[in-house]
Amino acid sequence: MSRTTLQQIAISLDISVTTVSKALRSYPDVSKETIARVKEEAKRLNYKPNAFAVNLRTQESKTIGLVIPEIVHQFFSSVVKGVIEEAEKHGYVVIILQTDQKMQIEKKRIEFLIEKQVDGILLALADETISYDHLYEVKSLDLPLVMFDKIAKLVECSKVIIDDKKAGYMATKHLIDTGCKNIAHFRGPMMSQNSIDRFLGYKKALAEHNIVFKESNVYSCLKMSFEEGQENGKKMIEKNNGIDGVFVNTDLVAVGLITQLKKMGIKVPEEISVIGFSNWFLSSITTPSLTTISQPSFSMGQLIFKLLLSEIKNRKNNIPVEFETVIMPTELIVRESTLAR
Amino acid sequence: MSRTTLQQIAISLDISVTTVSKALRSYPDVSKETIARVKEEAKRLNYKPNAFAVNLRTQESKTIGLVIPEIVHQFFSSVVKGVIEEAEKHGYVVIILQTDQKMQIEKKRIEFLIEKQVDGILLALADETISYDHLYEVKSLDLPLVMFDKIAKLVECSKVIIDDKKAGYMATKHLIDTGCKNIAHFRGPMMSQNSIDRFLGYKKALAEHNIVFKESNVYSCLKMSFEEGQENGKKMIEKNNGIDGVFVNTDLVAVGLITQLKKMGIKVPEEISVIGFSNWFLSSITTPSLTTISQPSFSMGQLIFKLLLSEIKNRKNNIPVEFETVIMPTELIVRESTLAR
DNA sequence: CTGAAAGCGCTTACAG
DNA sequence: CTGAAAGCGCTTACAG
Numbered sequence A, B: 001m002s003r004t005t006l007q008q009i010a011i012s013l014d015i016s017v018t019t020v021s022k023a024l025r026s027y028p029d030v031s032k033e034t035i036a037r038v039k040e041e042a043k044r045l046n047y048k049p050n051a052f053a054v055n056l057r058t059q060e061s062k063t064i065g066l067v068i069p070e071i072v073h074q075f076f077s078s079v080v081k082g083v084i085e086e087a088e089k090h091g092y093v094v095i096i097l098q099t100d101q102k103m104q105i106e107k108k109r110i111e112f113l114i115e116k117q118v119d120g121i122l123l124a125l126a127d128e129t130i131s132y133d134h135l136y137e138v139k140s141l142d143l144p145l146v147m148f149d150k151i152a153k154l155v156e157c158s159k160v161i162i163d164d165k166k167a168g169y170m171a172t173k174h175l176i177d178t179g180c181k182n183i184a185h186f187r188g189p190m191m192s193q194n195s196i197d198r199f200l201g202y203k204k205a206l207a208e209h210n211i212v213f214k215e216s217n218v219y220s221c222l223k224m225s226f227e228e229g230q231e232n233g234k235k236m237i238e239k240n241n242g243i244d245g246v247f248v249n250t251d252l253v254a255v256g257l258i259t260q261l262k263k264m265g266i267k268v269p270e271e272i273s274v275i276g277f278s279n280w281f282l283s284s285i286t287t288p289s290l291t292t293i294s295q296p297s298f299s300m301g302q303l304i305f306k307l308l309l310s311e312i313k314n315r316k317n318n319i320p321v322e323f324e325t326v327i328m329p330t331e332l333i334v335r336e337s338t339l340a341r
Numbered sequence C, D: 001c002t003g004a005a006a007g008c009g010c011t012t013a014c015a016g
Helices: A006-013 A017-024 A032-044 A051-058 A074-089 A103-115 A133-140 A164-177 A193-208 A226-239 A251-263 A298-316 B006-013 B017-024 B032-044 B051-058 B074-089 B103-115 B133-140 B164-177 B193-208 B226-239 B251-263 B298-316
Strands: A063-068 A093-098 A120-123 A145-148 A158-162 A183-187 A218-220 A245-248 A273-275 A292-294 A325-328 A331-333 B063-068 B093-098 B120-123 B145-148 B158-162 B183-187 B218-220 B245-248 B273-275 B292-294 B325-328 B331-333
Touching: A006 A017, A006 A032, A017 A032, A051 B051, A063 A074, A063 A103, A074 A093, A074 A298, A074 B093, A093 A103, A093 B074, A093 B093, A103 A120, A103 A133, A120 A298, A133 A145, A145 A298, A158 A164, A158 A298, A164 A183, A164 A193, A164 A245, A164 A273, A164 A292, A164 A331, A183 A193, A183 A226, A183 A251, A218 A226, A226 A251, A245 A251, A251 A273, A298 A325, B006 B017, B006 B032, B017 B032, B063 B074, B063 B103, B074 B093, B074 B298, B093 B103, B103 B120, B103 B133, B120 B298, B133 B145, B145 B298, B158 B164, B158 B298, B164 B183, B164 B193, B164 B245, B164 B273, B164 B292, B164 B331, B183 B193, B183 B226, B183 B251, B218 B226, B226 B251, B245 B251, B251 B273, B298 B325
Parallel strands: A063 A093, A063 A120, A120 A145, A145 A158, A158 A325, A183 A218, A183 A245, A245 A273, B063 B093, B063 B120, B120 B145, B145 B158, B158 B325, B183 B218, B183 B245, B245 B273
Antiparallel strands: A292 A331, B292 B331
């Protein structure tokens, strides 16, 4: 059973392919009667336009690319969901590709999307990406690009991010406000801009409250794993330097830390308060539940698609494109792991 | 800057488009010298084939559709990862669509993929799907289809599943083997075949060990949420009928149950053993960590793509297609929430 | 209001 | 070994 074509409808109705094509899209210069006849026949023959032919003719694919470091991660899978849902509404298809945080793979993925002739690209940079040639290529092809979460400040395009520094500040300030005097920070990888900014927020909050920053109170979590939370928690306690609050770069590590503290007989939040980051689902179901900073993900997915779509449309209509940078709000979610003392 | 076409290369080298086309794909009937010249020129001009034209000509899209109930779910996002990685290796693109467990949405998504002319479809059925017209349409179009996780037994196609009944049996038997005498079951939705099969496995294990099945020991979790684990746990304890082990349909609910039991002062596993299902990431980091049944997800994603690809290729080469049903292994993961008594 | 013709960029059967 | 021609299925500028 092969697909119905415009030609078949034309023959069956004894009119031209041109008229059929126009009638199906309700062109005003086709008579109402013809439109009705054509549509009926199309329905009867279960006509579906050949997408390839349409693409070739219109030079549009109605497809966009979404490049992320890793899909099996609640933040990204939720962004993906937001993008897909929004794209569906507008008849767009989304190609999802992963980079595993590697620059070389990111370059390959971008090349691939260019070859596939997507109408635009959504990108969260890999941590290890340090040169932007592939992004300049995208720009030189006049291909709309929107970056999110991990962005390259130097590349001119629309961007959607959160203010990590402010959020890190907010988290640390919450510890200070609830009476912590000696606050540690479990930070993420050195290369990650998000980690750097959260760390800067931490330092800023300390400085503003006249608490001396000590390098020895900062612990690095390169993989941001549960185990690193445990290991660094152990190290921290063994130093025995009176920590009473910890701001952790991400929830998973925070849960590892709490597990370790419980194991060592230290009470959370009575002896040590812990605040995480991201508001992963798991943070609401641990014991104690985790105070954290929530960051938008689903709505970020929706927003980046909308920005990309408007850029696609503007370009098509030769309206000058203006790039914008949107900073989405983060929120303090107070749960059981921090306590006013 | 517009894209280079075959024609441009042909003009620049003063040979025909035909030869350029063949040379780029190293046809044996083109001279080595010409091949070299053409490839060099193509590189110099940064030639990339126009995917639409190729699609239109070859009637292949090198694109497949993947339809799942919900992406923000560890099992499915991990399947997605497996599919994408495998597809990338073979130059295929994956369109991911969600159904939210609704039959009507599933039908729409399948229609959409047919219109987009994907080369094949991977599908995990929505729980609420009860008629299969849309799948018969796929088959009538000779479009390769592979179902996984949630399948329709009546539809003829390749299938990849786990043996939920056997796995439910295994879980329950583990409780029996470790000394539980009075075992409850928290089951999933009535409509879900997976839930039904796990429940049947539970009953079978009881029967085989001469333990009387009691309807009153079965609790339904329609949404399979953390909260339902808590609520049903409360009900169960209030009944006060000496339950000493619970097989829970999925890990998240099991964690809810354990949280509730702890809250009520009941020790897990000393007083009540709990076993979950799926081996979600969170089950390894709770306190106590959760004994569970692991099911393949990443490797399931790889496998379903491979099956689909071989079907696509066989059809193309007119090799008769043989459907197969693969049952992937599940495994008992013993952790702290169950205990030999 | 209708339709003939050109063309999007490629691949392939065929002729030489 | 090379190339002219047809054609995949559509859309659009143009003529009538």
